[in-house]
Amino acid sequence: MKKCAFCEDVNNKLTAEHIFPFGLISKFPEYKYAFLGEKKAVKLSPKKQVIKDVCQNCNNGALSKLDSYGNKFIMDYFSRNLSPEQIVTIRYDYQILLKWVMKILFNSLRKNDSSSWLKKNSKYMIGKVEKTTSEVSLFLGTYVDLAPFQNMFPSLPFQGISEPKILLSSRAFHKEILEYRNENIEIIYVLRLCNAIFLLVCWKENRWNSKEEEALNGLIPHTLLTPNNNTGKIARSTDSFNCEHLYLVSSKKAQFEHDIYMKMIVRKK
């Protein structure tokens, strides 16, 4: 028998698990596709959008519990359209939210090489081990559609990717674009679910430090969620340049410059 992608047990019957939670996608029948990585699109129909390597214990037990929590979290706070200046005040359970974000990313990306950090941590997602193999920082920002041309790109409210570019300034004002780099980080993942954009920063083993985490928190418009907190104020993480491209993450400065640029364009018209 094949082994389960989460618990790695070979003795249990394998069942079909939805890549993006069925309880969530079924509420948005107007969206037809989800994107796995940057290019691969899958139909969002409940029957197509499944993977068949999850045992029934994990699927109906731990993973189903994460879905009940996560689906409600998204429906409560991030299912309605938000305005650019709107701040969303959330209550959250850090451990459950983190595991849920990790498992959806793992579902989306497990056929890619970039999923190796997630694969190492599949047992954490189902509660079989207590800690992740290395420290993570979980950030959350809102998605607001500020695309200058409507309907140029398909709407992609369900998308998971790895290795985004974090832009330190705007292409509109600087010839050379500096990107955020940190050799202590193993990999970064981005997950969009409706109007929530999660950034999962996975540090290399024993290389996390609070100063660098704090510096990154100051750099990007997203809010750092932590195990010691259960409330947060979430601000917009998109702008006119990156709202259709999940792999482009704007720093606060880049976002500010993109916003100014758009105002200049609009005024010229």
Ligand SMILES: [Zn+2]
């Ligand atoms: Zn399992």
